Amino acid sequence: MTERASTPTIPAQVRPRLERLITDEATRSDIATLMESGPDPEGAWERLIPILEADLGVARDPTLLRRACALAGASRPLSQAVARHPSLLAGIAPGTTIPLQVQAALASIAADDMAGVTDMPTATAHFSDAIDRIVEGALEMARVEVAARHPEATDLPFSVVAMGKWGAQELNYASDIDLIFVHDVVGDDDNASRAAALALASRLLSILSTATSDGPGLAVDAALRPEGSMGPLSRSIDGYTRYYAQWGEAWELQALLKARPALGDPELGDRFAAVAAAAVWEVGLDVDALRSIRRLKERSEQEARPADIKRSRGGIRDIEFSVQLLQLVHGRLDPELRQRGTLAALDALAELGFLETEDHVRLGAAYRFLRDLEHRIQLWDLRQTHDLPQDRDRRNQIGRSMGLTTDPAAELDQRLADVRSIVRDVHERLYFRPILDALVGSPSARLGVEQAGIRLEALGFKDVVAAQRALADLTSGLSRRSRAMHQVLPLMLDWLSLTPDPDLGLAQLRIVLANTPDHAALVTLLQVNPLAGERLCRLLGSSRLIGDLIDRIPEFIPRLADDRLLGDIRERDAEIQRLLGLLEARPDHDARVGTVRRFARRRKLRIAARDILGEVDTVATLAALTDTADAAVTGGLIIASEGDPAGFGVIAMGKWGGGELSYGSDLDLMYVFDDDSRREDAQRIATELSRVLSEPSRHGKAYTLDADLRPEGRKGPLARSIEGYRRYYQEWAEPWELLALIKARPAAGDPKLGSSFTGAIGDSVWRQELPVEFLRSIRAIKARVEKERIPTGEDPDYHLKLGRGSISDVEFLTQLLQLRHGGRIANLRVPGTLHALDRLREHEVLPAEDVSVLEEAYRFCTTARLRLHLQVGRAVDSLPTDPDALRSLASFLGFDRPSALRDEYRRVTRRSRQVFERHFYE
Numbered sequence: 001m002t003e004r005a006s007t008p009t010i011p012a013q014v015r016p017r018l019e020r021l022i023t024d025e026a027t028r029s030d031i032a033t034l035m036e037s038g039p040d041p042e043g044a045w046e047r048l049i050p051i052l053e054a055d056l057g058v059a060r061d062p063t064l065l066r067r068a069c070a071l072a073g074a075s076r077p078l079s080q081a082v083a084r085h086p087s088l089l090a091g092i093a094p095g096t097t098i099p100l101q102v103q104a105a106l107a108s109i110a111a112d113d114m115a116g117v118t119d120m121p122t123a124t125a126h127f128s129d130a131i132d133r134i135v136e137g138a139l140e141m142a143r144v145e146v147a148a149r150h151p152e153a154t155d156l157p158f159s160v161v162a163m164g165k166w167g168a169q170e171l172n173y174a175s176d177i178d179l180i181f182v183h184d185v186v187g188d189d190d191n192a193s194r195a196a197a198l199a200l201a202s203r204l205l206s207i208l209s210t211a212t213s214d215g216p217g218l219a220v221d222a223a224l225r226p227e228g229s230m231g232p233l234s235r236s237i238d239g240y241t242r243y244y245a246q247w248g249e250a251w252e253l254q255a256l257l258k259a260r261p262a263l264g265d266p267e268l269g270d271r272f273a274a275v276a277a278a279a280v281w282e283v284g285l286d287v288d289a290l291r292s293i294r295r296l297k298e299r300s301e302q303e304a305r306p307a308d309i310k311r312s313r314g315g316i317r318d319i320e321f322s323v324q325l326l327q328l329v330h331g332r333l334d335p336e337l338r339q340r341g342t343l344a345a346l347d348a349l350a351e352l353g354f355l356e357t358e359d360h361v362r363l364g365a366a367y368r369f370l371r372d373l374e375h376r377i378q379l380w381d382l383r384q385t386h387d388l389p390q391d392r393d394r395r396n397q398i399g400r401s402m403g404l405t406t407d408p409a410a411e412l413d414q415r416l417a418d419v420r421s422i423v424r425d426v427h428e429r430l431y432f433r434p435i436l437d438a439l440v441g442s443p444s445a446r447l448g449v450e451q452a453g454i455r456l457e458a459l460g461f462k463d464v465v466a467a468q469r470a471l472a473d474l475t476s477g478l479s480r481r482s483r484a485m486h487q488v489l490p491l492m493l494d495w496l497s498l499t500p501d502p503d504l505g506l507a508q509l510r511i512v513l514a515n516t517p518d519h520a521a522l523v524t525l526l527q528v529n530p531l532a533g534e535r536l537c538r539l540l541g542s543s544r545l546i547g548d549l550i551d552r553i554p555e556f557i558p559r560l561a562d563d564r565l566l567g568d569i570r571e572r573d574a575e576i577q578r579l580l581g582l583l584e585a586r587p588d589h590d591a592r593v594g595t596v597r598r599f600a601r602r603r604k605l606r607i608a609a610r611d612i613l614g615e616v617d618t619v620a621t622l623a624a625l626t627d628t629a630d631a632a633v634t635g636g637l638i639i640a641s642e643g644d645p646a647g648f649g650v651i652a653m654g655k656w657g658g659g660e661l662s663y664g665s666d667l668d669l670m671y672v673f674d675d676d677s678r679r680e681d682a683q684r685i686a687t688e689l690s691r692v693l694s695e696p697s698r699h700g701k702a703y704t705l706d707a708d709l710r711p712e713g714r715k716g717p718l719a720r721s722i723e724g725y726r727r728y729y730q731e732w733a734e735p736w737e738l739l740a741l742i743k744a745r746p747a748a749g750d751p752k753l754g755s756s757f758t759g760a761i762g763d764s765v766w767r768q769e770l771p772v773e774f775l776r777s778i779r780a781i782k783a784r785v786e787k788e789r790i791p792t793g794e795d796p797d798y799h800l801k802l803g804r805g806s807i808s809d810v811e812f813l814t815q816l817l818q819l820r821h822g823g824r825i826a827n828l829r830v831p832g833t834l835h836a837l838d839r840l841r842e843h844e845v846l847p848a849e850d851v852s853v854l855e856e857a858y859r860f861c862t863t864a865r866l867r868l869h870l871q872v873g874r875a876v877d878s879l880p881t882d883p884d885a886l887r888s889l890a891s892f893l894g895f896d897r898p899s900a901l902r903d904e905y906r907r908v909t910r911r912s913r914q915v916f917e918r919h920f921y922e
Contacts, residue, residue: 169340
């Protein structure tokens with residue numbers, strides 16, 4: 001048996017009245033169904049019956065009946081008005097009074113809204129249009145009345161500019177209508193025209209706001225005019241132009257976003273719109289204006305009651321102010337953002353990439369919900385309130401009207417809490433975006449891409465033509481949804497102008513963006529944290545090496561926004577374990593090679609970025625680069641040895657061994673194995689390791705391995721046994737080879753074998769006394785290096801590595817003193833130059849003041865070499881002779897002029913050379 005649908009209930013107290021009015025049971029049932037689905041069935045019946053009693057024809061017209069039932073459940077004043085004048089349901093006012101005209105508009109529009117026939121945006125647009133017509137009629141009435149005293153009023157060009165929600169055509173049902181008035185001059189009599197305009201404006205306000213026996217008039221607010229209630233009601237176009245140019249405040253510019261010439265002289269209205277547009281978009285906000293808008297919002301929020309769904313945290317104002325601030329900042333350069341309505345502006349912001357899709361959807365849904373809720377609150381008594389009622393029965397009614405059925409009040413409270421939380425979260429991310437502050441504070445960003453291009457020379461770009469071409473290429477490649485990136489580019493020009501080489505930075509930025517077809521992620525990053533963009537520009541304008549690395553590793557860019565990620569450079573052992581873990585997950589040989597090489601590049605990129613951004617000193621950079629090489633060689637050895645490097649070891653030499661590796665240094669090394677039975681296998685592993693790390697590949701090169709410091713150099717075997725090394729260094733080693741062994745350090749492979757190697761060479765290196773011939777040989781080698789090793793074309797007077805008093809002097813002296821005294825002072829047996837200098841001072845081998853001089857020269861020259869490599873993308877050992885290159889390097893190193901850099905080089909190396917000569921030849 002099929003269950004019959006339950007018959008809708010008609011309350012006992014109204015049934016007799018309804019039956020007397022409507023004899024047809026089916027019609028009564030239809031009415032009961034409409035009433036039962038409403039928010040306040042019991043109370044609505046008491047409000048509906050008088051309407052039907054006033055005009056029974058309402059029950060016979062489905063549209064009018066639906067509207068009557070909707071209003072009976074949603075609004076007590078409108079129900080009473082319709083009971084007096086049923087024609088209001090059809091949108092027809094039975095008279096010409098303003099209250100009746102407003103009621104007619106509300107009765108039809110709000111009823112369709114509450115019944116779900118139209119949605120909130122459509123309803124508010126219709127109501128705004130209705131107010132346009134009502135005010136237009138009132139204006140004609142006022143003009144006739146005023147003309148008796150001011151004849152000029154008859155022909156006076158006069159316009160009413162709708163502001164606020166009326167201007168945006170999203171007017172509330174119980175809201176003020178915000179407006180301002182503008183007039184022009186009739187003939188040559190400014191005073192008469194002004195007097196007529198003031199009289200016309202005053203009379204119009206009076207007609208609109210005067211209550212009659214039909215009800216209250218419109219609430220009209222003209223306080224948004226210049227000088228507020230203290231200013232004249234109407235101004236001329238020239239008056240508005242002067243005011244906004246000289247005294248317009250930030251909140252007034254914000255208000256002009258919604259200004260709409262609604263009625264009156266259309267040509268005059270268009271002229272006012274042009275004045276408003278110039279005030280908002282041509283001048284725009286500055287940093288102080290941005291702060292003042294935020295302070296205004298904060299004060300409004302602090303004064304709001306918790307129940308206020310408009311002004312309190314997570315309310316309507318959060319959405320409106322977020323949208324308007326984004327419009328004010330970005331709309332200067334993008335006319336498509338100049339929308340009056342909140343939802344239209346949200347759509348435009350999302351379409352052009354200024355708002356993430358998720359935030360767009362969430363804010364749009366929240367705005368509709370809050371405005372729907374606001375309308376239901378206001379319609380009940382047609383009162384301008386934004387407070388959610390505390391009465392639970394009333395919240396139940398509102399909840400039911402919004403489709404909540406189980407426990408409407410509780411569901412409404414929870415839904416509102418969720419919406420407020422979402423709105424507040426998005427608001428705080430949008431409204432306080434640092435990019436907004438950066439954009440309004442940037443002269444170039446406020447000019448736009450085309451105008452900013454003109455400023456390139458003033459910004460410090462040398463090749464202006466090339467820079468303009470790069471900028472044009474960057475902007476022409478951006479999609480419509482990348483408009484946000486289009487606006488950020490001028491700001492990035494400002495950031496690039498502060499770097500050592502703006503031209504290089506722009507050229508490299510062009511490459512980075514060209515290889516990133518979807519700019520959405522980068523735009524989002526810059527909007528949330530412009531520090532990332534500023535840092536990106538700083539890196540690209542400082543270093544060609546960084547540009548090359550970032551081009552291959554674009555996913556690094558988001559790290560620039562997070563100091564924790566940017567500084568994620570672990571110590572040696574932790575990095576080795578991380579790399580070995582990655583290798584375990586990649587069984588394919590080619591993939592494993594790529595893993596090691598990408599690991600080295602990514603880590604080098606983070607180290608270089610940290611170096612340029614001044615996060616660490618030179619010593620930490622050298623150590624981090626050394627640790628990177630240790631990890632890469634360890635990983636490469638795992639691949640070369642097929643997972644088992646037992647009995648094989650890699651000995652780091654030179655700067656790698658000393659923990660002083662630079663960005664482009666080769667890896668000086670030697671290979672060792674434990675006994676002769678492994679000779680053939682060791683040669684194979686050594687050869688394969690070179691392939692893994694150095695052989696050309698689609699994965700890029702990691703390192704160049706240099707084994708020329710091994711016994712007999714290139715003529716000797718690539719790898720030797722421990723016993724072979726012991727015999728060679730005891731019987732045939734040259735003094736320079738023993739000097740080189742000071743930096744020998746087991747770096748990868750079998751750790752026991754590494755320890756055995758260190759022990760095997762110890763007696764050869766660390767002697768109780770050095771023969772005179774040994775000292776003469778080392779000094780002769782040093783003299784030959786000074787005379788012969790500086791390449792042609794490099795400036796010997798400013799050579800950072802081999803010049804007098806530079807790195808070579810410090811290293812030779814330090815190592816010679818280590819050899820002379822290390823036999824009796826074991827604490828001197830350390831591979832690093834700066835560590836060794838500390839020990840020489842500690843044991844008073846060198847006076848403390850001399851050590852300080854050597855350390856200063858070593859640090860200065862090493863830092864300059866590091867920065868030079870970063871700057872040009874390859875190893876360079878002398879200060880540039882090209883003036884522009886020298887200027888860039890000087891700026892990179894913090895000197896205000898190139899001559900200051902050269903002066904500092906001469907100062908530190910002159911003192912260092914004096915110490916060197918005093919101790920090296922003693």
